[in-house]
Amino acid sequence: MTAPSTVDRRVSAWLHRHAGVRLAALLAAPLTWLVLAYLGALAVLLVSAFWTVNGFTGEVVRQPTLDNFRTVVTGEVYRAVTLRTVGVAAAVTAVTALVALPMAFYMAKVASPRSRRWLVVAVLTPLWASYLVKAYAWRVLLANGGPVDSLFGGPGHGPGYGLPATVIVLSYLWLPYMILPLYAGLERLPDSLLEASADLGARGWRTFRSVVLPMLVPSLFAGSVFTFSLSLGDYITVQIVGGKTQLIGNLVYANIGAANNLPFAAALATIPVLIMVIYLVAVRRSGALEEL
Structure with a gap:
């Protein structure tokens, strides 16, 4: 094996003495990729939102203007779609939290260690399937005269396609992203706290409300970051099971495709970005970002 040269030894010794330079060299490649691919794309999105499209030629006019944002803010349709998207x-987020909480509690505090591992695998398994396969499977389930209609008494009695179907399918798709943070938070919850609460005479609901839930708030917010943001920008599920429902993602897609108005689509796309920035700033105080 060839011995290291004098230059290699000197460089190695110099890097050992300068930890900051060593760390910068290690992070240079991933940070460059982050800046160029992610932050750069956001910057281009924001800049292009100030452009317009020539109504006659269809070409992009690269002159800064606030017309796109003025249309988004003043248009009643866009305000209604924004409120509907935030509501969805x-x-x-609320549905996934209600479903995930008892599942995560059972996995972390009731199931045996061996069963716990299989339950974690079961929660992760749906993530291995294609997004489109799962969405179209729900389209079949929710179709008129389909299995869901049969459960509710016959054709036309189920939720069908529309806003309720969108919430149901999105809740199913993003449920694992809520279960896993809650499961991790419950695993860190000492069993001695639950035993102490029971010894002091607290019933199950009082223990959950006064002991478990306050300690799970960061995990709940951590899971909501995923479910809220993913639902905020989704448009494929709405296209498949939403019927005539319109969300922000659909408007962005329509302006990219049929309308061929990229600047206006960019202006619409800044809405979920701005909402998520505000949401992240709001939940930062809860310690949720440390749970991610």
Whole structure:
């Protein structure tokens, strides 16, 4: 084996003495990729939102203007779609939290260690399937005269396609992203706290409300970051089971495709970005970002 040269030894010794330079060299490649691919794309999105499209030629006019944002802010349709999108994202987050909490509690505190591992695998398994396969499977389930209609008494008695179907399917798709943070938070909850609460005479609901839930708030917010943001920007599920429902993602897609108005689509796309920035700033105080 060839011995290291004098230059290699000197460089190695110099890097050992300068930890900051060593760390910068290690992070240079991933940070460059982050800046160029992610932050760069957001910057281009924001800049292009100030452009317009020539109504006659269809060409992009690269002159800064606030016309796109003025249309988004003043248009009643866009305000209604924004409120509907936020409402759907909030509903999906609430549904996933209600379903995930008992499942995560059973996995972390009731199931045996061996069963716990299989339950974690079962929660992760749906993530291995294609997004489109799962969405179209729900389209079949929710179709008129389909299995869901049969459960509710016959054709036309189920939720069908529309806003409720969108919330149901999105809740199913993003449920694992809520279960896993709650499961991790419950695993860190000492069993001695639950035993102490029982010894002091607290019933199950009082223990959950006064002991478990306050300690799970960061995990709940951590899971909501995923479910809320993913629902906020989704448009494929709405296209498949939403019927005539319109969310922000659909408007962005329509302006990219049929309308061929990329600047206006970029202006619409800044809405969920701005909402998520506000949401992340709001939940940062809860310690949720440390749970991610």
